[in-house]
Amino acid sequence: MKSAKRKDIPDVCIVGAGLVGGLMAYELARRGLKVVVLEAGPRHDPKDRAAYMQDIVSGRIAGPAWTSNMPERDVYSDAGEVEYPLNWLRAKAVGGSTLHWGGQIWRFLESDFRLRSLYGIADDWPIGYDDLEPYYGKAERALGVAGTVDNPFMARRSTDYPMPGFPFSLADKPFLEGCQKLGIKVHTIPWARNSVPYQNRPACAAFSTCGRFRICPIVAQYTAESHVGLAEATGNATVIANANVVRLLTNRQKRVTSAVYMNGEKKESEQKARMFVLAAHTVETARLLLLSESNQFPRGLANGSGMVGKNFMERPAVAVSGILKENVFPHRIGFPTAASLQFCDPKNRHEIGGIKMAFHTLSDPMPYTLARASGKWGMALAEEVHKSFGHQIVAEAAIEQLPDPKNTVTLDPKLRDSFGNAAPRITYSFGPYEKSTLEASAKLCRKILGATGAEEAEDGEDHGFAGHPMGTCRMGNDPDTSVVDRNLQAHEVPNLTIVGGSVFVTGGSLQPSLTMAALAIRAAEHIAGGKA
Amino acid sequence: MLVSRRNFLLGAAFVTTAAATGAVFVARPYLAKKLSPELDTAYPLGILNDGEMRTIAALGEVLAAPAFEPPKGFFEDYVNLVTQTKRGLLKEYRSAAELLNATATKLFGQGIRKTFAELSVSARDQILHKLLWQYSARDRVVPKVEKIAASRDALALRMYVMEPLIEYYYRSQYGWAVVGYKSFPGRPQLDPRAYTRLPYDTEAV
Numbered sequence: 001m002k003s004a005k006r007k008d009i010p011d012v013c014i015v016g017a018g019l020v021g022g023l024m025a026y027e028l029a030r031r032g033l034k035v036v037v038l039e040a041g042p043r044h045d046p047k048d049r050a051a052y053m054q055d056i057v058s059g060r061i062a063g064p065a066w067t068s069n070m071p072e073r074d075v076y077s078d079a080g081e082v083e084y085p086l087n088w089l090r091a092k093a094v095g096g097s098t099l100h101w102g103g104q105i106w107r108f109l110e111s112d113f114r115l116r117s118l119y120g121i122a123d124d125w126p127i128g129y130d131d132l133e134p135y136y137g138k139a140e141r142a143l144g145v146a147g148t149v150d151n152p153f154m155a156r157r158s159t160d161y162p163m164p165g166f167p168f169s170l171a172d173k174p175f176l177e178g179c180q181k182l183g184i185k186v187h188t189i190p191w192a193r194n195s196v197p198y199q200n201r202p203a204c205a206a207f208s209t210c211g212r213f214r215i216c217p218i219v220a221q222y223t224a225e226s227h228v229g230l231a232e233a234t235g236n237a238t239v240i241a242n243a244n245v246v247r248l249l250t251n252r253q254k255r256v257t258s259a260v261y262m263n264g265e266k267k268e269s270e271q272k273a274r275m276f277v278l279a280a281h282t283v284e285t286a287r288l289l290l291l292s293e294s295n296q297f298p299r300g301l302a303n304g305s306g307m308v309g310k311n312f313m314e315r316p317a318v319a320v321s322g323i324l325k326e327n328v329f330p331h332r333i334g335f336p337t338a339a340s341l342q343f344c345d346p347k348n349r350h351e352i353g354g355i356k357m358a359f360h361t362l363s364d365p366m367p368y369t370l371a372r373a374s375g376k377w378g379m380a381l382a383e384e385v386h387k388s389f390g391h392q393i394v395a396e397a398a399i400e401q402l403p404d405p406k407n408t409v410t411l412d413p414k415l416r417d418s419f420g421n422a423a424p425r426i427t428y429s430f431g432p433y434e435k436s437t438l439e440a441s442a443k444l445c446r447k448i449l450g451a452t453g454a455e456e457a458e459d460g461e462d463h464g465f466a467g468h469p470m471g472t473c474r475m476g477n478d479p480d481t482s483v484v485d486r487n488l489q490a491h492e493v494p495n496l497t498i499v500g501g502s503v504f505v506t507g508g509s510l511q512p513s514l515t516m517a518a519l520a521i522r523a524a525e526h527i528a529g530g531k532a
Numbered sequence: 533m534l535v536s537r538r539n540f541l542l543g544a545a546f547v548t549t550a551a552a553t554g555a556v557f558v559a560r561p562y563l564a565k566k567l568s569p570e571l572d573t574a575y576p577l578g579i580l581n582d583g584e585m586r587t588i589a590a591l592g593e594v595l596a597a598p599a600f601e602p603p604k605g606f607f608e609d610y611v612n613l614v615t616q617t618k619r620g621l622l623k624e625y626r627s628a629a630e631l632l633n634a635t636a637t638k639l640f641g642q643g644i645r646k647t648f649a650e651l652s653v654s655a656r657d658q659i660l661h662k663l664l665w666q667y668s669a670r671d672r673v674v675p676k677v678e679k680i681a682a683s684r685d686a687l688a689l690r691m692y693v694m695e696p697l698i699e700y701y702y703r704s705q706y707g708w709a710v711v712g713y714k715s716f717p718g719r720p721q722l723d724p725r726a727y728t729r730l731p732y733d734t735e736a737v
Contacts, residue, residue, distance in 0.1 A: 337727075367707050372699045375667035380666055
C-alpha cells in the first residue's frame, strides 16, 4: 500500500505555468517524467480571445482580465526611492506574462555574461554565451521565432531562425534615414510571433492589437499556453489552475517534500513530488522561498547565503516622442519592426550601461485619443483627427541596470495578502550608473529624433519600465554569494530548481525572455539526466 | 490727512484683491463641484426609456463624422452597456437627454415642446453650440472659459456623455475610416505585409 502511494507521487512539481514553467513542463513530460504544474491564476480559453479582443478594442472593457485579477491577493508594498508597478507588469494565469507580453525575443550578447571580466563591474555569470548558444537555438525553435540575420551586433549563431523575419514598416523610414545620417545601424527585430504558420498556430494577420491592446486574437504570437497544452498532450503532465502556492515543506534531509497551496475559496491542499521547480516570477519566487522558512532554513528556504530577494533588477526605459510633418501611417501592424543594438555594449560600460534603442511608430495618439482630447464634434472633429493622426514617432531606450544588493524583495512586516501571508515588499532605487545611463539614453533618443526631422513633443524626462524583473535568486558557483548553481539547482536544497529571470546575475539591456527560455530548457535537460 | 493718489490706488487694489480672493474662497466648494461634476454613484443601474435613448442616438449622429455614419443601434448598444454596468451614468444620460430636449424646445419650439431627435442634424448641432464651445486639442483658453461659463449639466453632458460616445465612435471602423484606414487594430490586413507600403485608401476622407 505504501509503495503504491509512493508510485503516485509525481516526479516533478512546477510552481508557475508561465514562459519557463510551461517550457519546463513540456521538456520534462516529453521525456517521460510525471509532472504536476501549480498555477496561481485561472485558465483562459484561447478560443475566447477574438471576442475578448473586440471588447478591449471597442473600449467596452478596460483591459485584459489577466492583469492582477485579484487585487487583495496581489497586494505588495514599495519601500524604495523608485516606485515599482508590479501588478501592471505581471499576469497570473496559465500562460503567465506571455499572455500580455510584447514577444520581442533576443539572445543576450556575449559580453552580457562577463561584465566583471570585461569591465570590472557587477559579476560574471557562471556560464557564458557559448554554454547557452545551443539552447538559444532550441528555445527559438520551441517558441517559434521569426527573425532576419541582419544585425552586426549579435553574437554568432549556429542555427537559423525557424521563421523568416518581419520587414521594416513604412513607418520606420524616418528612423532609418535619420539613423543613417548619424552613422547608427538599424536592423530588424526577432519576434516570438509567427511570420508563417508554425506549430499549429497561424501566421500573423496584422490585427495590430498585440502591442497597444496586448492581445493577439488568433494566437499567432506565442503564449506559454502552447507548451502547457503540449505538456498535457504527452499524458504525463497535469495542470492545476487557481492553485496559489504559499509554502514549500521540507524534511530532515533538507529536501522539499510538498507544496502547500490555496485555491480561490482559501481551501488548503498539498502537492507532493520528488523534485520541485520554482517558475513563479522573479518577485513571487523569492517571496515563496522566504515564506518557506523552517528550523532547518531559518532565513527562508535555500537562503543560507542571505541572497534570496537581493539584487532585484529591471530594464528601466525612457521614451522621447516627436511630431513629423508627414503621416507615417502607423497602427497597421501591432509591433515595432526596427531597433538598434549599437549601444548595448558601449566601450565605457563601466560608467554607462548598455542602451537598447527601439523605434516605435504605433504609439499614441490613436484616432480616439485625438478625438477625446479635442473639444470638437461632427465634421470639425473629423477634420482635426484626420489632420493630426499619424505624425507621432517615438524613440525608446531600455537600459541595463546593475545588480545592487540594496534593491530587494523581502516580506512586508505588516501587509498581508488575502491568504494571510506576508506580502512582498519591493525596495527599489536607481544608482548613479542607472541615472547616468538614463540621462545618456534620453540624449540619444533626442539626437535620433532630431535627425528624423521631427519636432520634439515629449522630452523623455520620466522613466518607465520594460516589465522585465530579474535577480533575487542569482546563480553562481559560490554558495555563499548565490542561491542556485550553474544548472539552476538550489545550492542548499538538492531537489529544488529555480528558473526564470530571478536567477540572472546581471540583466543586460536586451529582453530577457529568450535567455530565460534557454536556461529553462537547459535546466530541464539537467533534471532529466541529460536525456535528449 | 490727505491720501496720495498712489496710496489710494494701492489701497483700492488691495481691497479688490482681498475681495476677489474671499469670493473665490467662499465659492470654492461650488466651483469645484461645477468644474468637475461628480457621478452620483447611489443612483441605480438601468436603461434609458425609448424617448431618452432616441435623444442620445440623435446626439450620436451629431458627434459622428457625416461621411462615416454608423448604422442604427450603434450608440444604443454602448449606452445600454454602460448604464447597466457603471453607477451614476444612467442619471447623467437622463440629464443629458433632458437638457438637450429642453434646449430644443427653447430654441426651436416656438411655444410648443420640441424633442432634440426630431430636429435636423444642423439644428441639433446649433443646440450643442448653444450649450458648449468647440475647441481644438491644442487650445488652452477656451476649455477654461467653457468650464466657467457653461452650466453644470452642460459640462456633465460633455464629460460623461459626449466624450465617451466620441471615443466609442473613433475606436470603431467608422472612426478609423476618418483617417483613411479600412484595416485597423482589431481588423486584420488583407495582406499582412501591407504595413510596409503606403495604404491604398489614404484618400478616403
